Amino acid sequence: MTKRIFRSICLVALIVFMASAILFLYALYGYFSGTQRSQLRAQTELAARAAANEGLAFFDGMEAEEYRITWIDADGTVLYDSRSDSGEMENHLEREEIQQALSEGFGESTRYSTTLMEQSVSIYCARRLPDGTVLRLSVARYTMPGILLRMVQPLCIIFAIAVVLSFALAFRLSGQIVRPLNELDLDAPAESEGYEEIAPLLRRISLQQRRIRTQEEELRQKREEFDVVAAGMPEGIVLLNKKKIILSINPAAARLFEADASCVGKYILSLNRDLELQGLLQKAGDGKCAEMTLGLANGRYQLNASPVFSQGMVSGIVLLLLDVTEREKAEQLRREFTANVSHELKTPLHTILGSSELLVNGMVAQKDIPEFSRRIYVETQRMIRLVEDILRLSRLDEGAYDGKREEVDLYALARETVGSLLPKAEDAGVEMTLTGETAMVYGIRQPLQGILYNLCDNAIQYNRRGGSVTVRVEDGAEGVCLSVADTGIGIPAEHQGRIFERFYRVDKSHSREMGGTGLGLAIVKHAARLHNAVIELQSAVGSGTAIAVRFPKDQAGLTGQET
Numbered sequence: 001m002t003k004r005i006f007r008s009i010c011l012v013a014l015i016v017f018m019a020s021a022i023l024f025l026y027a028l029y030g031y032f033s034g035t036q037r038s039q040l041r042a043q044t045e046l047a048a049r050a051a052a053n054e055g056l057a058f059f060d061g062m063e064a065e066e067y068r069i070t071w072i073d074a075d076g077t078v079l080y081d082s083r084s085d086s087g088e089m090e091n092h093l094e095r096e097e098i099q100q101a102l103s104e105g106f107g108e109s110t111r112y113s114t115t116l117m118e119q120s121v122s123i124y125c126a127r128r129l130p131d132g133t134v135l136r137l138s139v140a141r142y143t144m145p146g147i148l149l150r151m152v153q154p155l156c157i158i159f160a161i162a163v164v165l166s167f168a169l170a171f172r173l174s175g176q177i178v179r180p181l182n183e184l185d186l187d188a189p190a191e192s193e194g195y196e197e198i199a200p201l202l203r204r205i206s207l208q209q210r211r212i213r214t215q216e217e218e219l220r221q222k223r224e225e226f227d228v229v230a231a232g233m234p235e236g237i238v239l240l241n242k243k244k245i246i247l248s249i250n251p252a253a254a255r256l257f258e259a260d261a262s263c264v265g266k267y268i269l270s271l272n273r274d275l276e277l278q279g280l281l282q283k284a285g286d287g288k289c290a291e292m293t294l295g296l297a298n299g300r301y302q303l304n305a306s307p308v309f310s311q312g313m314v315s316g317i318v319l320l321l322l323d324v325t326e327r328e329k330a331e332q333l334r335r336e337f338t339a340n341v342s343h344e345l346k347t348p349l350h351t352i353l354g355s356s357e358l359l360v361n362g363m364v365a366q367k368d369i370p371e372f373s374r375r376i377y378v379e380t381q382r383m384i385r386l387v388e389d390i391l392r393l394s395r396l397d398e399g400a401y402d403g404k405r406e407e408v409d410l411y412a413l414a415r416e417t418v419g420s421l422l423p424k425a426e427d428a429g430v431e432m433t434l435t436g437e438t439a440m441v442y443g444i445r446q447p448l449q450g451i452l453y454n455l456c457d458n459a460i461q462y463n464r465r466g467g468s469v470t471v472r473v474e475d476g477a478e479g480v481c482l483s484v485a486d487t488g489i490g491i492p493a494e495h496q497g498r499i500f501e502r503f504y505r506v507d508k509s510h511s512r513e514m515g516g517t518g519l520g521l522a523i524v525k526h527a528a529r530l531h532n533a534v535i536e537l538q539s540a541v542g543s544g545t546a547i548a549v550r551f552p553k554d555q556a557g558l559t560g561q562e563t
């Protein structure tokens, strides 16, 4: 700024100085020329009078350095010249000033003179003397370069003074101009006292600052909203820049990568070096959406990587982590279930097909026909039971019972079930007893019936002749408890954890013999879960099994509220 001002001032000063110098010189030249000419005229008059009076004696010992004096005869012959030898000089009759003096008494001219081996412009003044001769005075005229040469020194002094003054002025001026600008409070430009000229600029800055503050506030709010939403998300979310540096990570994702908030600013692959993850991020970095499944923190997670575009270029990546552990487990179970169902159906179907084929082809002896028919009947019954159990389970799986709750007297339901199973118990030589009291459960009748039926049925099936089954329904402070105890074969400890799985049997052939489907306890488990009930199993091989289903208080509630 100072330099600019200095340069501008110097330039102006230089232009002014040059213009002044030229004008000054021009004026001086005019003045000096006029003065020189009038002096020459006066001198010529004086010299003419003196020469007229004194004659040739006037020129004796004359010392006129500035003026050149020439005396010319009426025929043009040079009689005397103060600077040259008159004898060698040419005739001057044709000279303009001489002609004029001879005819008018006084003559004057200006022209180049080459007489003295030098070229200069000279002024000539000639006066005719009374004797007819002419006296001429001449002087070299002042020239512009001559005057300039004489003025060099003062001009240089003036120039130097101008430069110094320019510098001082520029320094002072720039200081004065810049100081108010430096003192501007840009945080509050509208309140700053600057120049009137920069008021629009300050107003604009103030407006822009207000806009920036509003935008900052909006951004902060959006960021906070995002943080709150991301923090509350069960899914993991990670925002990366294009160099795959973590910009933001929500608590769920940090937990999965076993990291904390300090991982922000780090390279994502410093948290997990999985090669497949590298490939996934590379793809997203190339502008393509990609997904993969990765095992993280004892679970399976689906990772979705999506590129974020800005002005047509990838500026970042959003990585979303979805828990698919349950989904994968469910898929696995479904696959196993389908295989098991096919397997379970295949055995009775083969038996039915084989027996019926033999019967159709008349290849069975008359006496064996009842046995073959019985086999077909038994296997068909087993298939029907299997299909019914599968349907019950799928209804439980699908949540088909949602919203169909009512107050059910579990004791009355147990009485019905025990009653329906008494013939089977009698056939098996098992004694069945029911104890307890009315116990209301706020639940769904059909699954509750399923629990009772399957537990009692198993207790008879896996019992021994002469054994007993005790069904107890109690309404206690903790809730309603249903227990079915038998004096049967018991379940080995290593199988106890798995008997509630679908199609799991301790002894497959024994179960099939008994007409079991392997789904009874799976139905019990699902039905109990539907009522938030807890199942407890106690069993000892050879002495019997007791299974208790505990319905929590709110489930047993008489409030009529659905939970």
Ligand code: ADP
Residues within 6 Å of the ligand: 454, 458, 459, 462, 463, 486, 488, 489, 490, 491, 499, 504, 505, 506, 507, 511, 512, 515, 516, 517, 518, 519, 520, 521, 522, 545
């Ligand atoms: P099943 O249709 O084979 O009875 P369940 O799911 O009802 O299928 O039972 C699974 C397995 O658990 C049975 O095959 C059996 O081995 C065992 N089990 C169930 N209840 C009892 C019990 N009361 N006593 C002994 N073993 C039992």
